[in-house]
Amino acid sequence: MSILLVACYDYLPKKQLNIETISPSRVYANTDAREGGDTEFEWIDQQENAWLCRVNGDTPYPFCSLTILLSPKDTLDSVDLSNFDDISINLDYSGDSNYIRFFIRNSFQHDKKPESSEQDSQVIQKLEGAKFNFVNIETHKFYSPVSISSADLRVADWWIEQFDVKPIDTKPDISDALAIGIDVPFPFPKGEHAFSLHSISMTGKYLSKETLYLLISVLLGLALISEMLFHYINLRLNVNTKSVQISKLNRENKLFKELAHKDNLSGAYNRQGLERVLVELNNKQQLDDFAIVIIDIDNFKQVNDTYGHVCGDGVICATVNVIKDTIRNDDVVARWGGEEFVILLRCDSQSNLSKFCQKLSTAIKAPPYPELPISGITASGGAAMLKEHATFDAAFEHADTLLYKAKNNGKDTIVC
Numbered sequence: 001m002s003i004l005l006v007a008c009y010d011y012l013p014k015k016q017l018n019i020e021t022i023s024p025s026r027v028y029a030n031t032d033a034r035e036g037g038d039t040e041f042e043w044i045d046q047q048e049n050a051w052l053c054r055v056n057g058d059t060p061y062p063f064c065s066l067t068i069l070l071s072p073k074d075t076l077d078s079v080d081l082s083n084f085d086d087i088s089i090n091l092d093y094s095g096d097s098n099y100i101r102f103f104i105r106n107s108f109q110h111d112k113k114p115e116s117s118e119q120d121s122q123v124i125q126k127l128e129g130a131k132f133n134f135v136n137i138e139t140h141k142f143y144s145p146v147s148i149s150s151a152d153l154r155v156a157d158w159w160i161e162q163f164d165v166k167p168i169d170t171k172p173d174i175s176d177a178l179a180i181g182i183d184v185p186f187p188f189p190k191g192e193h194a195f196s197l198h199s200i201s202m203t204g205k206y207l208s209k210e211t212l213y214l215l216i217s218v219l220l221g222l223a224l225i226s227e228m229l230f231h232y233i234n235l236r237l238n239v240n241t242k243s244v245q246i247s248k249l250n251r252e253n254k255l256f257k258e259l260a261h262k263d264n265l266s267g268a269y270n271r272q273g274l275e276r277v278l279v280e281l282n283n284k285q286q287l288d289d290f291a292i293v294i295i296d297i298d299n300f301k302q303v304n305d306t307y308g309h310v311c312g313d314g315v316i317c318a319t320v321n322v323i324k325d326t327i328r329n330d331d332v333v334a335r336w337g338g339e340e341f342v343i344l345l346r347c348d349s350q351s352n353l354s355k356f357c358q359k360l361s362t363a364i365k366a367p368p369y370p371e372l373p374i375s376g377i378t379a380s381g382g383a384a385m386l387k388e389h390a391t392f393d394a395a396f397e398h399a400d401t402l403l404y405k406a407k408n409n410g411k412d413t414i415v416c
């Protein structure tokens with residue numbers, strides 16, 4: 001798109017300015033008669049913008065011009081013509097000059113006020129010091145409308161000398177134009193010179209090449225920034241979605257891990273769960289603060305056989321609930337298998353362990369199963385302080401031995 005715009009720059013639509021040439025309020029004739037010369041200006045037909053300059057030959061530097069103000073005489077506002085690069089002049093000329101001079105007068109601030117006589121009109125006073133941009137055009141070209149480029153304009157040497165203009169200000173400038181005009185450059189041949197001005201128009205690009213390049217650069221920059229912004233927002237959204245997915249996966253992972261460590265039926269830890277707890281306690285070097293209690297429900301086969309497996313399952317769950325209600329938060333209960341449970345109990349002395357065993361035995365026996373068609377559930381168990389054994393396995397074996405002892409001694413007791 002940008003390349004296309006640059007390539008087609010010359011074919012882009014142009015703006016046009018038609019100079020109003022016949023309004024009496026804008027047209028203004030000037031001759032050397034103002035300075036005592038004898039050159040004469042005469043309208044042939046003012047409506048048709050046709051005039052005559054008569055050079056009588058007694059004035060060393062004769063001049064006779066038609067100046068067209070770009071705004072009415074009373075305001076004399078300036079117009080920016082710098083964006084117009086083509087000037088078309090449709091003029092008929094008859095006379096002996098080889099050149100016609102086209103000029104544009106541009107506002108100029110002089111350090112010193114230009115000299116002008118008291119009698120000079122305000123217009124002349126304002127135009128007096130205006131920069132004189134001009135181009136000489138060969139008269140034979142005027143058989144048809146002549147097109148000139150504003151780049152061909154130069155600043156008149158006489159104007160530079162007359163006002164002692166600094167070099168920096170000697171470049172052509174039509175950005176603040178007050179008037180345009182037609183006259184004959186030096187040497188102005190003696191005799192009659194007839195002019196008939198049909199039209200003057202100027203055309204120019206709406207955008208200068210520099211502005212177009214700047215605009216394209218800005219647009220490309222904006223497009224680039226938008227693109228980057230779009231990708232950034234997309235990326236952020238993706239990251240957000242991914243982090244939501246990751247935290248969901250983490251939650252699910254945690255849940256699955258939890259489930260993998262729990263017994264489906266009773267909700268107590270399973271063997272893997274107990275092992276994990278043991279590893280954690282071992283890492284924290286807290287194992288010695290605990291005791292192990294192994295519990296086995298008495299005559300459970302009979303429960304199953306009498307009331308069915310569903311009832312047996314209920315007894316398992318109820319027993320876990322009783323154990324959970326008896327232990328503290330720091331303690332852990334795991335289903336070791338069948339109707340056998342392992343409790344890790346935070347306990348600092350053998351006497352406290354005995355008290356707990358007694359309490360648990362009573363709690364299991366104390367018909368806590370209103371929803372089940374049975375009562376009189378008892379359990380046997382064995383318990384050991386971990387700190388009194390070299391390893392957990394050794395303590396487990398000892399507790400297991402005590403459990404068997406309890407079973408053999410008539411059940412319904414936890415030995416420690």
Ligand SMILES: Nc1nc2c(ncn2[C@@H]2O[C@H](COP(=O)(O)OP(=O)(O)OP(=O)(O)O)[C@@H](O)[C@H]2O)c(=O)[nH]1
Nearest residue numbers: 296297298299300301302304309310312313338339
């Ligand atoms: N309902 C149910 N029964 C189970 C489950 N796991 C094991 N059992 C049963 O539990 C019974 C255990 O019987 P035994 O090992 O003879 O023990 P017991 O009848 O309690 O005898 P003592 O331990 O000597 O008091 C077996 O019949 C198993 O089938 C379970 O998850 N649910």
